[in-house]
Amino acid sequence: MSSSSKICFNKECKELKSERPRKGWLLRGGEFAELCDRCGSIYEEGRFCDTFHVNASGWRCCESCGKRVHCGCITSVHAFTLLDAGGIECMTCARKNVLVEVGNPKMLNDFGYLYNEAPTPSWPPSLFYQTPFPERIKDLSVKNWTQLAGSGPVPWRQAPSLFNSSIPQPELRPRLPYEVDLSAGIDRINASERLSVPSLEKRKLEDFSERLMNGGLKSGSRDIPENANAGWNQFRASRSNCDMQPSSCLNKPQQSSTLKDDSSTPHFGLAVSYASPSETNSQIGVSGSHLRPVVQPPLVKQFHGNLPNGADSLGETQVRNGRPRVDARGRSQLLPRSNSVITPLFEKMLSASDAGRIGRLVLPKKCAEAYFPPISQPEGLPLKVQDSKGKEWIFQFRFWPNNNSRMYVLEGVTPCIQNMQLQAGDIDSVVLLFSVTFSRLEPEGKLVMGFRKASSASASDQDNEANKAGTGIPANGHAELADPSSWSKVDKSGYIATEALGAKSSISRKRKNTTLGSKSKRLKIENEDVIELKLTWEEAQGLLRPPPNNVRSVVVIEGYEFEEYEDAPILGKPTIFATDNVGEKIQWVQCEDCSKWRKVPANARLPSKWTCSGNLWDPERSVCSAAQELREEQLEDLIAPNNPASSKKLKAAKQEPDCVEALEGLDTLANLAILGEGEGLTASSQATTKHPRHRPGCSCIVCIQPPSGKGPKHKQTCTCNVCLTVKRRFHTLMLRREKKQSEKDAETSRKKQQQQKLPVPEKSADDDPLSCSKTGNNSPNEKKVVSEGSDDDSSRIKSSTSPFKGQIDLNIQPEREEELSPGSDSGSMIRLLQDATEKYLRQQRLSSSGVNTSSVDNEGLQGGVTGEKISNGITLDGSHQDTDEDHHGSLSVKASASISATG
DNA sequence: CATTAGCATGGTC
């Protein structure tokens, strides 16, 4: 340990360190070299090698600028990057080159969201080093992907402001040459036994360098996928797949040759990075960083809070998503070392044809339309996807017309699948044992693909999967994660448990009769146990605690403070997070001895063996003899939703997610192994068949989508959930807007009237959007519209100025806002909107003399919707760019005119 | 002839 000596760590220097030694480079041991002031300054100025290693070997010249760079010591390890073609490049040049590309705003255009392989400009030098810089270059170059993919602007997802990061550019000074892996593939957190794999240690040292600070703290954008599965060094394989991934290869100016072994030995980001900013489980504000034993996730303190976007992004996401909070929570849990979040999108069991040589992966239509860029041409577009190893693939995302509908496929997946070692030889097992998952890395919008091992080993041992005692955690399959060679076989994506079950059932069925396969292949999650598993994922995150010795050192990196622990975090005492009656976050913990539940602060970190005596917060209840504060029924309420046994009742669905944050389930940790990709958490209620994360009632873009295909799928009188939802939302929106507008009008009118000294008209007429013109509203802003087909004079509808000035997102899934374009089933949605609009107008008419309420949802919807068009006044603006007439442009509804009456 | 691309068919929900 550098600190052990009082002498400057620089062996060329014999000076004593000052009281506060200057920090130098990161040592292999995870500590920083402590230097004397002079050396520290020299180091910081980047002159260390120039000063002390002048005569040392290892000097090379930058291929770009010719500058001499010392490549032979730990100090300068980050000062250069290896070029595929040989030679090295100083980081200045490397960065310059990268940034030039990265900084290209065009990357953010159109497909930037997804294809932006957007390495952040803030890539730390170390990344270049550790991970073959060339790889990064490749990534960057893949920006061309935009063009590849770009068959036109496809606002599927807005490009994140990756390049607007306020995060300061890292200095080029060498730093943290080793360790610190924040990436912490959650999936890999799991079992410690894996951690013990000897080889891992080395790997960790060599591969996991400072992702924590660099990747995690700064860029973050690229981290998750890696941590999800491996690392950025995995790209090499792409070489062998060049033919299959033309773009990828073409865009790869440089290949990493020096690190290719990396890919063969996948990362084991054992470190845990748990930062759950928003989540209530404050107990773990940990993020892993961690140095040392490969196995340990160091805890990073305040990780999120310090992140530029961390919590915010999450919060925003939650808000914007408008999804069940559980989802958000799940996501928040998956915030390894950065503010990036992986949003599980969907998964698909691999079918024989998917895994076959044809290389076509059939995508569930709804998912494809919901989460992939809209495509209007059958040819589709190239889709860049990063696999769990960090390797990038480009698939052709396209569709085939099929029965007036579309059949979406991803072409060119074979190499990927093969690469994942899911390869044939046993296609059957591939089909049966794996599923592919798709997630989106936020905010980058990058598509991340993962393979999940639905079942481990051969079908014969599937039984093990059934051994999901309580938590339903597959008994096996995780150990494999520890084995690099098999790593790729195991997916780390979230829904493992689910898949395991699904796979299991599919396996058994399929083995008997392949024709039955499709049934099980469907993305259905109907086993309650699965739900439990997913819940446990969250739980697991709440179980990490600082290691017993709690020997920590605080390291400030890039302005962020990290707590580093020598030992791996331990699994803490399972607790139940809740909110007490005064709204404070607390957690309930059970005494090891008396089993009574005690209330402790939410941020209390409790040892796994916690007893009442440890109740420092409530002296009165610091002894087992003290009565339990929590009543049994209350306890049940708390536990039930999360308790595997009781969760079967799906009580969780009724629970306020905020109240119960975590629960028991150490077993879950094992599950973490497979929850790698950051995917994982799911809602507490049962998933729908449409989306693993979605529950009945979910109104996300996927779930709400009307059956796709051509032609109206929903009649105007349809009262299905989708229609009702759309209508309701639309209605609500209209009401709101109208109200707003009315208020404005009222204000305007008042002013005007005051000016004219005219009697103030009935306020209600102005304030109430529902007050139709009958009331004699003379608002100057009032516009009129003929409600076609109206058969009564009540058809006068005052809507004042356009309630729809802007676009209306009926999906209330902002993340899809930009994607609501052509490819989707917007046609149907438009129709629904029309219906809703009509409904609304009708209601307005009908209730013209009354005050409308917001509870109109259904009644209004039920009643006589005619086929009348709302072409008057309201423009349903669908830019019909899709060749498919049913795929209208967007869902945005623009009512350019106000609705008014014509009598 | 092998492979690929695209469409069609049929099973399942």
Add this chain to the structure above:
DNA sequence: GGACCATGCTAAT
């Protein structure tokens, strides 16, 4: 019966 999707089939390369 419609929608979805696995997969078969065939034309094209």
